[in-house]
Amino acid sequence: YCIGLKDDGTGVMGEKYAEKELLFELCLELLCGENSDFYKDLYREGVINSSFDKEYNGSTNFSLCVLSGQGNHPDLVYEKLCTYMERLSKGGIQQEAYENCVKSLYGRRVSAYNTIEGIAHRLISCYFRKVEPFQPLESFQNLNRAKVQEFYDRHFRRELTALSVI
Numbered sequence: 001y002c003i004g005l006k007d008d009g010t011g012v013m014g015e016k017y018a019e020k021e022l023l024f025e026l027c028l029e030l031l032c033g034e035n036s037d038f039y040k041d042l043y044r045e046g047v048i049n050s051s052f053d054k055e056y057n058g059s060t061n062f063s064l065c066v067l068s069g070q071g072n073h074p075d076l077v078y079e080k081l082c083t084y085m086e087r088l089s090k091g092g093i094q095q096e097a098y099e100n101c102v103k104s105l106y107g108r109r110v111s112a113y114n115t116i117e118g119i120a121h122r123l124i125s126c127y128f129r130k131v132e133p134f135q136p137l138e139s140f141q142n143l144n145r146a147k148v149q150e151f152y153d154r155h156f157r158r159e160l161t162a163l164s165v166i
Contacts, residue, residue: 001074002164007063013130022139023151024056029101031088038084047073078163085156098145106140
């Protein structure tokens with residue numbers, strides 16, 4: 001199954017794209033990363049397994065998040081995701097969770113520069129999105145919890161989601 005989350009804000013390039021990509025990745029991590037309540041609860045219940053994954057994909061022509069996995073209860077995963085999505089919007093992003101996600105994502109971003117393959121991938125990605133090679137790291141400086149919460153509330157809503165069962 002795949003759960004899609006539509007973003008209608010296409011055509012963003014350069015520094016704005018780097019920030020948008022970072023915000024989506026942070027929000028995905030907060031909502032359904034391995035340390036989130038959603039992931040831990042559904043994994044413990046056996047509703048999702050280690051195949052569950054999330055990613056943001058964006059370009060000048062499209063922008064979306066995809067959450068995917070394998071299992072026998074895709075409808076339940078979808079309903080629970082929508083419940084947790086609303087809960088995070090209403091309850092707000094907790095400071096500790098925010099800080100942990102920022103540190104984790106920053107570490108993953110930095111480690112992407114540890115290999116030639118990682119550097120090549122980042123350079124190609126940056127070139128096509130008109131982003132300076134280290135801009136994705138510099139975008140962290142402009143973040144704060146309120147900005148992430150505002151972005152989350154605007155983009156992570158049930159009416160922007162769809163479930164596809166394969």
